[in-house]
Structure formats: C-alpha cells, structure tokens
Amino acid sequence: MNPQPVGRLMLVLALCALVGGGCVIMNDKRALALQAATSRYESAIRWGYFETAYGFVDPALRKDKDLPALYKDLRLTGYEVVQQPLEADKGKATQIVTIDYLHEDRQSMMTLTDRQVWRYDKDLKNWWLVSGLPAFK
Numbered sequence: 001m002n003p004q005p006v007g008r009l010m011l012v013l014a015l016c017a018l019v020g021g022g023c024v025i026m027n028d029k030r031a032l033a034l035q036a037a038t039s040r041y042e043s044a045i046r047w048g049y050f051e052t053a054y055g056f057v058d059p060a061l062r063k064d065k066d067l068p069a070l071y072k073d074l075r076l077t078g079y080e081v082v083q084q085p086l087e088a089d090k091g092k093a094t095q096i097v098t099i100d101y102l103h104e105d106r107q108s109m110m111t112l113t114d115r116q117v118w119r120y121d122k123d124l125k126n127w128w129l130v131s132g133l134p135a136f137k
Helices: 003-046 050-054 069-073
Strands: 074-089 091-102 111-122 125-129
Touching: 003 074, 003 091, 003 111, 003 125, 050 125, 069 074, 074 111
Parallel strands: none
Antiparallel strands: 074 091, 091 111, 111 125
16 A cells, blocks of 8 residues: 555545534634623623613614613512523524513512523624513513
8 A cells, every 4th residue: 555645645634623623613612702792791781780781782773772761770680591592503592591670669570581692793703682682571
C-alpha cells in the first residue's frame, strides 16, 4: 500500500473533525449567549428594572415606543423558569416562565405564564426577545 493516499485520507479526516468541531463550538457560543441574555433579562425584570428589561426586546418592536406606564407600579414577587430555553429552530428559542406579581396600588397577587420567544441576530451576535414584555394585567 502506498503511504501517500493514507496520509491524505488522515489529513482529510482531521480537517473534517476540525470543521465539525468548529460548528459545535459556534453552537455552544450561541447557546451561552442565549443563557446569558435570558439570565440578564430575568435579573432585570425580577428586580423591577423594566427599562433595562425593555432593552432586551427586539429593536424593531420597540422602535419609537416608550415603556408602557403599566410598569411604574408593578412589583414582581416571583420568577420561575418552567422550561429552559430550547433552540427549536436555528436562531430561534423559546423559554417558559411563571411570574408572580402585584400592582402596588391594588395589592392583589397575580400569576402569569410568559412564553418568551428569542431570536438570534447573526450580525450583532445578540439574542432579542421578539415576544415582547410579559402581558401584566
């Protein structure tokens, strides 16, 4: 057997492994970015920094729109991730959370389930919340 074709085969296999590994690393980076975005969003909304949370919403959805006045007297008392973010489609992920909250002027506890849809922006390498802020009533 000629050693040259075997060497080429080994080189091709090594390159395939590197290229395939690069794809995994790329997906891991995107997954880590999603985890970081959802965690920072949770922290902002949990502690009542609604302006900061609003900054996670897709810029196209909040263009020329201020944060609704509804958030001024809102206080969250609980935020629980029911389903970790799952990337169902490339560049799109869904996370489900339950949120306990009250309006300070009403003092009645309420709970909602928020189905968050996140979209990955390849150019900015950033995840955006495309489902908007939770529908507090």
